[in-house]
Amino acid sequence: MSFSITILGSSSALPTSTRFPTAQLVNHDEQFFLIDCGEGTQIQLRRLKKKFGKINHIFISHLHGDHVFGLFGLLSSFSLLGRKNDLHLYGNSLLKDIIADYLKYFGAGFSFSIIHHSFGVKSIQEIYEDKKLTISVLPLKHRIPCVGFIFKEKAKERNMKKEMITKYQIPISKIVSIKQGEDLVTENKELIPNDFITTPPVAPRSFAFITDTRYTESIIKHIQDVNLLYHEATFASGNSTLAKETYHSTSVQAAAIAKAAHAKKLIIGHFSTRYKDLSILLDEARTIFPETFLAEEGLEFEV
Amino acid sequence: MSFSITILGSSSALPTSTRFPTAQLVNHDEQFFLIDCGEGTQIQLRRLKKKFGKINHIFISHLHGDHVFGLFGLLSSFSLLGRKNDLHLYGNSLLKDIIADYLKYFGAGFSFSIIHHSFGVKSIQEIYEDKKLTISVLPLKHRIPCVGFIFKEKAKERNMKKEMITKYQIPISKIVSIKQGEDLVTENKELIPNDFITTPPVAPRSFAFITDTRYTESIIKHIQDVNLLYHEATFASGNSTLAKETYHSTSVQAAAIAKAAHAKKLIIGHFSTRYKDLSILLDEARTIFPETFLAEEGLEFEV
Numbered sequence: 001m002s003f004s005i006t007i008l009g010s011s012s013a014l015p016t017s018t019r020f021p022t023a024q025l026v027n028h029d030e031q032f033f034l035i036d037c038g039e040g041t042q043i044q045l046r047r048l049k050k051k052f053g054k055i056n057h058i059f060i061s062h063l064h065g066d067h068v069f070g071l072f073g074l075l076s077s078f079s080l081l082g083r084k085n086d087l088h089l090y091g092n093s094l095l096k097d098i099i100a101d102y103l104k105y106f107g108a109g110f111s112f113s114i115i116h117h118s119f120g121v122k123s124i125q126e127i128y129e130d131k132k133l134t135i136s137v138l139p140l141k142h143r144i145p146c147v148g149f150i151f152k153e154k155a156k157e158r159n160m161k162k163e164m165i166t167k168y169q170i171p172i173s174k175i176v177s178i179k180q181g182e183d184l185v186t187e188n189k190e191l192i193p194n195d196f197i198t199t200p201p202v203a204p205r206s207f208a209f210i211t212d213t214r215y216t217e218s219i220i221k222h223i224q225d226v227n228l229l230y231h232e233a234t235f236a237s238g239n240s241t242l243a244k245e246t247y248h249s250t251s252v253q254a255a256a257i258a259k260a261a262h263a264k265k266l267i268i269g270h271f272s273t274r275y276k277d278l279s280i281l282l283d284e285a286r287t288i289f290p291e292t293f294l295a296e297e298g299l300e301f302e303v
Numbered sequence: 304m305s306f307s308i309t310i311l312g313s314s315s316a317l318p319t320s321t322r323f324p325t326a327q328l329v330n331h332d333e334q335f336f337l338i339d340c341g342e343g344t345q346i347q348l349r350r351l352k353k354k355f356g357k358i359n360h361i362f363i364s365h366l367h368g369d370h371v372f373g374l375f376g377l378l379s380s381f382s383l384l385g386r387k388n389d390l391h392l393y394g395n396s397l398l399k400d401i402i403a404d405y406l407k408y409f410g411a412g413f414s415f416s417i418i419h420h421s422f423g424v425k426s427i428q429e430i431y432e433d434k435k436l437t438i439s440v441l442p443l444k445h446r447i448p449c450v451g452f453i454f455k456e457k458a459k460e461r462n463m464k465k466e467m468i469t470k471y472q473i474p475i476s477k478i479v480s481i482k483q484g485e486d487l488v489t490e491n492k493e494l495i496p497n498d499f500i501t502t503p504p505v506a507p508r509s510f511a512f513i514t515d516t517r518y519t520e521s522i523i524k525h526i527q528d529v530n531l532l533y534h535e536a537t538f539a540s541g542n543s544t545l546a547k548e549t550y551h552s553t554s555v556q557a558a559a560i561a562k563a564a565h566a567k568k569l570i571i572g573h574f575s576t577r578y579k580d581l582s583i584l585l586d587e588a589r590t591i592f593p594e595t596f597l598a599e600e601g602l603e604f605e606v
Contacts, residue, residue, distance in 0.1 A: 017349045043343055065379040070342065072375075080316050081317070098408050105401050106367075
């Protein structure tokens with residue numbers, strides 16, 4: 001089952017000639033979730049040949065322009081392309097007002113409905129659930145209300161050993177319950193323990209998206225053992241005072257969070273334009289957390 | 304004196320992986336004017352190494368998203384970069400409301416003032432004048448109120464023949480009036496006709512920006528002898544019915560306007576995404592007006 005993250009934008013507030021503002025596309029089992037939508041997101045989606053029509057859920061971490069100014073063009077393009085599916089929009093309650101104002105000027109003849117899911121959270125809270133996945137928001141420490149998003153797969157089913165189906169002539173009607181852990185009782189009333197006829201399920205995977213925030217240890221317990229952590233790293237450690245003042249993190253701080261949370265892998269991004277060469281950010285992070293990678297436009301990371 | 308147009312975006316409503324929505328940068332004697340501001344305009348300006356701080360006037364032809372959605376990011380970036388200069392914004396009166404709504408959410412601590420110049424015009428009207436240039440708006444025929452922009456240099460001064468300055472020992476104090484056409488009276492009361500000591504001025508140049516519009520001959524008289532005409536050409540002639548229905552033009556119609564106006568050169572743009580290869584649009588236009596060129600991102604045209 002696919003579970004991957006594509007980087008659409010890696011820049012902080014100001015874009016550069018090569019770096020777009022923040023946006024990431026999450027593919028979970030061919031369900032597509034867009035996180036943040038900086039200016040140019042629709043252009044990046046086109047370049048990377050991602051299908052607009054498959055995006056049904058958009059999550060906005062906070063209402064700074066570099067995380068939201070691409071939304072207007074993307075929604076307008078959805079409509080120009082004749083979209084019919086509802087579009088679910090998750091964000092701070094003010095986002096609903098911003099979209100209402102936008103539709104007032106640009107929404108004539110819109111082809112689809114926008115369903116708002118507003119949150120104003122003080123602690124971790126689940127905001128999305130389907131059969132295979134939950135998504136939670138986690139308050140961060142920024143200049144304005146801002147949240148991270150945690151994508152967690154649900155516990156998966158055990159796997160049938162194929163040869164056991166033949167051996168015990170197990171009918172299809174019983175397979176669902178066996179995969180959920182039930183033992184088998186044969187026609188001869190023989191009890192076959194579940195772990196004899198199945199193998200353990202694949203471990204559920206998780207992804208956490210953390211931007212924009214000051215270094216905050218309060219998030220660590222909520223992202224324990226996360227498979228893939230995206231954490232903003234606007235500055236190098238030499239600018240840690242500036243990071244604190246502007247409510248951003250350094251790459252060393254991002255790495256410290258990844259290490260404390262026992263993350264499997266870390267992506268850093270939201271780079272200040274002052275870093276033409278990002279190797280200083282990467283090298284500093286890797287001294288603390290070796291499995292660190294740079295967010296770069298177009299890169300796809302498996303969770 | 305420089306007078307050039309740089310294409311920042313050439314696409315119609317939907318961007319493609321290579322074509323951005325409409326925006327053009329006019330450089331007149333190192334004064335920079337931005338016309339329209341589709342999504343990604345600030346990214347294009349950075350790529351082409353154009354200085355943000357030199358843009359003091361932005362003109363918006365009409366309030367469809369593909370001509371205006373880049374404004375939010377650009378204005379925010381101006382502020383992040385600490386801009387102090389007033390920014391003059393020219394557009395339909397509704398633009399003022401759109402900007403007011405945008406500032407309500409994103410304008411905290413804005414570093415500069417926006418001066419609105421609103422127009423709602425039924426006929427050609429001058430909206431800008433400096434020592435060397437005038438800019439007028441011209442109503443077009445689109446689905447919503449839309450104008451073209453005509454940039455016209457003012458009549459220039461005659462040029463002094465340098466050898467005459469020596470010959471008649473003309474003092475600097477008289478040169479200004481001589482350049483404006485006055486004859487010279489020497490100390491011996493000798494009258495030297497102006498055209499003996501000067502050469503005619505360089506002809507003033509003009510540029511007309513015409514998008515979005517149905518084919519309309521009403522504009523021809525206002526753009527007679529224009530040096531450079533940009534005219535939208537959303538469709539090829541095979542789609543002339545669609546062009547009419549959507550209030551757009553074909554490249555053949557753009558060429559017919561250029562020919563009737565005796566333009567020196569024509570740029571066509573605002574291309575529909577259906578044309579992967581633009582040569583059909585160019586070839587059709589050139590059968591009528593040979594001096595036709597395609598708007599392509601990054602191209603600079605001398606007026």
